[in-house]
Amino acid sequence: MDKVIALAQRLQANIGKVIVGKEEETELLLTALLAGGHVLLEDVPGTGKTLLAKSLAASLSLGFQRIQFTPDLLPSDLTGSHYYNQKDGEFHFRPGPLFTQIVLADEINRATPRTQSSLLECMDERQISVEGITMPLERPFLVMATQNPIDNQGTFPLPEAQMDRFMIKMRLGYPTAGEGVEILKRTLGEGGGTSVIAPVASAAEVLEAQRLCEEVRVSGDLLGYIVALAEATREHPETALGVSPRGTQVLLRASKALAALRGRSFVLPDDIKQLLVPVCAHRLVPKRRYGVQEQTAERLLLDIAAKVPVPSEEGVEGGVR
Known part of the structure; x- marks a missing residue:
């Protein structure tokens, strides 16, 4: 398990450059990644949900797409669609943002149930079907979704079938007094956010760690x-x-x-x-x-x-x- 431990330590140290504290939450996030699961981050605004998800994505040399969920978002905006090319007179497929390896579904409960349901197949089967054609997704594949449990106006609660696709649901909570001071110190410093970290793990390393976890x-x-x-x-x-x-x-x-x-x-x-x-x-x-x-x-x-x-x-x- 030395490879798994080394990978986790690199990722935790890298994420720690941006996220203050939250070691247990980071461990849960890495648990889901290595187990091939998905994560739902639920908490009030300003607690670092999106930043934590982006920090993990920035630490991995994987494809990444952030999708801001809104009521007018359509399923085809996620999965992609066919378009007619006048030059060759044929239809071509334009992949949507789900054709990546890490998806950040920000404020997922603001999309309609129809759009939310378009995530079911890709989360469970690692594939997307569009107009009768099924296309596999590249692995590893991880969906990290965020939602605010307080603001219910203009939101659509996730149904049980959708919730069941998330391996882990967690809250970050407010920082301690000491962590709050450290956050302010970092705010006064130069740089910040995910711009201060670089990838420390490849897709091959993640897949190997997942294989070792299965053993x-x-x-x-x-x-x-x-x-x-x-x-x-x-x-x-x-x-x-x-x-x-x-x-x-x-x-x-x-x-x-x-x-x-x-x-x-x-x-x-x-x-x-x-x-x-x-x-x-x-x-x-x-x-x-x-x-x-x-x-x-x-x-x-x-x-x-x-x-x-x-x-x-x-x-x-x-x-x-």
């Missing part, structure tokens, strides 16, 4: 633990919709990537417990009478994690890949 072992007891957690969400009296089988698959992949980031070739129960909320909270639908959905989902998962028996760490170094 991380998971014991049979831990597979049962993941299933038990999911079943507990479905059977909980406060839950209208629990974690699906796809959710358990995503939690497994993310746990393997996190273990690799921490230099291990095997998953521990703590890896699963740490990722339970960021991976599963947005897949849970609590019954409305129990309060704010997001806060309730997180509370339910923490309650479930405390009650479901944790397997012994003995023998976790074995297992399946």
